[in-house]
Amino acid sequence: MSTKKTSLKDIAQRAGVSMALVSYVLNGKEKESRVGQEIASKIKQIAKELHYQPNHLAKSLRSGKTHTIGLIIADISNPFFANIARVVEDEAKRNGYTVIIGSSDENAEKSRDLLNVLINRQVDGFIIVSSENSAEQVRDLQEKNIPFVLLDRYFPDIETDFVSTDHYQAAYNAGAHLVKNGYKRIGMIAYDSQLFHMQERIRGYVEALTDQHVPFQKHWLKQIRISAIEQGVKAAIDEMLAAKQPIDSIVFATYSLAITGLKYINELSLNVPDDLAIVSFGQAEAFDLYYCPITYVKQPIGLLGKTAVEFLMKKLKHPQTEPSQILMNAELIIRASSKTKQPVHT
Amino acid sequence: MSTKKTSLKDIAQRAGVSMALVSYVLNGKEKESRVGQEIASKIKQIAKELHYQPNHLAKSLRSGKTHTIGLIIADISNPFFANIARVVEDEAKRNGYTVIIGSSDENAEKSRDLLNVLINRQVDGFIIVSSENSAEQVRDLQEKNIPFVLLDRYFPDIETDFVSTDHYQAAYNAGAHLVKNGYKRIGMIAYDSQLFHMQERIRGYVEALTDQHVPFQKHWLKQIRISAIEQGVKAAIDEMLAAKQPIDSIVFATYSLAITGLKYINELSLNVPDDLAIVSFGQAEAFDLYYCPITYVKQPIGLLGKTAVEFLMKKLKHPQTEPSQILMNAELIIRASSKTKQPVHT
DNA sequence: CTTTATTGCTTAAACGATTAAGCAAATGAA
DNA sequence: TTCATTTGCTTAATCGTTTAAGCAATAAAG
Structure with missing residues (x-):
């Protein structure tokens, strides 16, 4: 019943040899370290008997490597991040790494706390979905020479490793698609955030309209404070519909915004897409099951996660190489929620 | 640029004292260890200057406590588990613990691997959502005296700490609700699993029907192999509808089954609830946004997670106390998908 | 003016591994 | 026979921390 864990020392004692020998054998360095055949198999035997686990x-502590990586995301209960997390978990495991996930809630302070906790726990590196105002944290990591890869979001004026979707292109496609399908007054509900990916989504949307000769109206764009999503989204939709020229379609810049918005649109008994066409970022079962399946920007989640791990592994092996950067294309999955507009007056 | 991390030794050298003193001071044991006022503040000062992080x-390694807990769930990309994970993460942090999450995919072998990896990493304890055929793993943990709490699922014949929903009651309520609302032929799609929670859900459903004088028909219950969900669910629904007396309502025993089922029901252009009423376990945006919001069993996720952490903390403090066990009630959230049945022939 | 306590600090072992360095004995070469 | 090499093993330092034990010097008590 005395379940003291067995250590190298225990094995060494039983075998009547020094700990060093045991270490060599159990790490497969029998040849290099010239360990005798006989004693080697004896050691292995004993290790097995005692169920030795290093x-x-x-x-x-000895090696300075924990084979652990920290994954900082906004919120694990958001399906986009949960999916990312799963991919990262699996990829990391394939590489012999364990992942510690932390949710920052898009909050720079929490993000800093998480980084500190995980740094103290000596993680080897990070994969980070940055929150707003966290540029300084990123610079800190660089100064401390802690390897990391930014995921989904990056800072255009800081040279780092990153793996991201081309948010500009994605939003551009979304906007252009609505124009092509006959929508004339296209709103966007986005976060009120300086984060580059959000700015890019907004820029893509605006430029798509402009390029397609649908002059963008300032009041079509609503930016919601992340601290009051529900309130903000409702107000935004109300305003968009109350205008003299009410909008006929909305691009939601994130999954959470879309969910909140769609619930409200249901409450208002508006019909999608006849009253209001919808395109959204993000992806989840909710979009598939909506009475009118939602057109959405599908980010290459699997590839994003895989590549992030890959870049980090590269960085861990060769810390001094040039940053790896990649911008991936999102796919616009076209569904009924944005189908060609039916003229109101035939 | 030489960013060697600062250690106790560095501080000790700078302050011209022994490491022991530094350790005492930085751990707030100045009083007990009779450290001089002056030197104490000098040490703190230097620690701050050098940005010391333990x-x-x-x-x-020294203390034998990592302040880390392992959370084994089926799949972090499933919203139920993602939400659980989030709660556990936050609660653990409040207690000064870090969580390492692992996805077992309901697979005993993966689950064992995860346990082993995390045991080697010296986690202090586990919160586990058990997969099928993992009773032996649970017994192993007991023998090794590793503290753990089972979450959501437990083994009735093993005495452990656990925190679970009363799955029987929840399923009973779901079944009874459908009967009360006039449904006569009530199917259930469940997993083909010996896991107790699944058996309980099935038992609850069957007994609800029986108690309400709707004699349960064997072919109303379809058990799907977890390895072929989509195929299985489709076949199940097909069979249920092809019967001489087709079923008029379905209880889905899990979120994943419901999502798959609802997609198929959409494909078949069946109307919910007129053609088929629906009640499901699980909860997610998808159910809210469905054209006909889905009646579902709402498990007390927050409380489940919180309590699991609480029990584990208790176990970590007092390893030898009696197991804590709790069965929580789920709430049936009644929506349109199970509304009172409209007679077909008026 | 001893003896005893108290104060302020240091020493060193320990946690469980890795690994460079070194030492004897056996073997090989000259 | 003598020196060099190879073989098989041990010693001990190290990673960064904690903490029991001990040692002087000073203060308090007798």
Whole structure:
């Protein structure tokens, strides 16, 4: 019943040899370290009998490597991030790494806390979905020479590794698609955030309209404070519909905004797409099951996550190489919610 | 630029004292260890200057406590588990613990791997959503005296800590609700799993029908192999509808089954609830946004997660106490998808 | 003016691993 | 026979921390 974990020392004692030998054998360095055949198999035998499992802490303390990476995301209960997390988890495991996930709630302070906690726990590196005003944190990591890869969002004026969707292009496609399908007054509901990916989504949307000769109206764009989503979205939709020229379609810049917006649109008994066409960022079952399946921007989640891990692994092996950067294309999945506009007066 | 992390030794050297003193001071044991006022503040000062951050690995190695808990769930990309994970993350943080999440995919082998990896990493304890055939793993943990709390699912014949929904009651309510609302032929689509929670859901459903004088028909219950959900669900629905007496309502025993089922029901252009009423376990935006909002069993996710952490903390403090066990009530959220049946022939 | 307590600090072992360096004995070469 | 090499193993330092034990010097008590 005395379940003391067995250590190298225990094995060494039983085998009547030094710990060093045991270590060599159990790490497969029998040849290099010229361990005798006989004693080697004896050691292995004993290790098996005692169910020896190495203590990762001790290994890490010695080696300086924990084989652990920190994944900072906005919120694990958001399906986009949950999916990312799953991919990262699997990819990391394939590489012999364990992942510690932390949710920042898009909040720079929480994000800093998480970074600190995980740095103290000696993670080898980070994959980070940055929150607003966290540029300084990124610079900190660089100064401390802690390897990291930015995911989904990056800072155009800081040279880092990153893996991101081309948010500009994605939003551009979304906007252009609505124009092509006959919509004339196209709103966007986005976050009131300086984060580059959000700015890019807005820019893409605006430029798509402009390029397609639908002159963008300032009041078509509503930016919601992240701290009051529901309130903000409702107000935005109300205003958009109350205008003299009410909008006929909305691009939601994120999944959360879309969910909140769609619930409200349901409450208002508006019909999608006849009263209001919808295109959204994000992807989830909710969009598939909506009475009128939602057209959405499908980010290459699997590839994003995989590549982020890959870049980080590269960085961990060769810390001094040039940053790896990649911008991936999102696919616009076209569904009924944005179908060609039916003229109101035939 | 030489960013060697600062250690106790560095501070000790700078202050011209021994490491012990530094350790005492920085751990707030100045009084007990009779450290001089002056030197104490000098040490604190230097620690601040050098941005000292303790190395958690070393601490843990010494103390045998990592302040880390392992959370084993089926799949982080499933919203139910993602939400649980979020709650556990936050609660753990409040208690000064870090969480490592692992997805088992309902697979005993993966689950064992995860346990082993995390045990080697010296987590202090586990919160586990058990997968099928993992009773042996649970017994192993008990033998090794590793603290853990089972979440959502438990083994009735193993005495452990657990926190679970009363799945029987929840399913009973779901079934009874459909009967009360006039449905006569009530199917259930569940997993083909021996896991107790699934058996309980099935038992609850069957007994609800029986108690309400709707004699349960064997072919109303379809059990799907978890390895072929889509195929299985489609076949199940097909069979249910092809019967001489086609069913008029379905209870989905899990969120994933419901999502798959609803997609298929949409494909078939069946109308909910007129052609087929629906009640499901699980909860997610998808259910709210469905054209006909889905009646569902709402498990007390927040409380489940919180309590699981609480139980684990208790176990970590007092390993030898009696197991804490709790069964919580789920709430049936009644929506349009199960509304009172309209007679077909008026 | 001893003896005893108290104060302020240091020493060193320990946690569990890794690994460079070194030492004897056995073997090979000259 | 003698020196060099190879083989098989041990010693001990190290990673960064904690903490029991001990040692002087000073203060308090007798």
